[in-house]
Amino acid sequence: MPAYRVYFIDADGRIYQAPQIxxxxxxxxxxxxxxxxxxxxxxQVWERDRLVAKFSPK
Incomplete structure (x- = not known):
């Protein structure tokens, strides 16, 4: 089963905490x-080096 990483992105577009696996x-x-x-x-949701999806609450 593949491992996907959920990255949390701040207003400047930077990751601000460890990803959720x-x-x-x-x-x-x-x-x-x-x-x-x-x-x-x-x-952002990533699978290895492939961007799967982006979500924004806006």
């Missing part, structure tokens, strides 16, 4: 699980 069967599952972390934060 998600074990998911595919991109769709990773996207669904990552939505819970948006809550007022910009996040």
């Amino acid at each position: 998600l074990k998911c069967a595919d991109d769709q599952e990773a996207i669904e699980k990552a939505r819970q972390y948006v809550d007022g934060k910009d996040i």
Whole structure:
């Protein structure tokens, strides 16, 4: 099962805390699980060096 990383991004576009690791069967599952972390934060979901999704609360 691939490991996806959820990065938390500040207003300057920088990562501001350690990524959350998600074990998911595919991109769709990773996207669904990552939505819970948006809550007022910009996040990016990565699988290795591939950007899977970006979310912004705006």
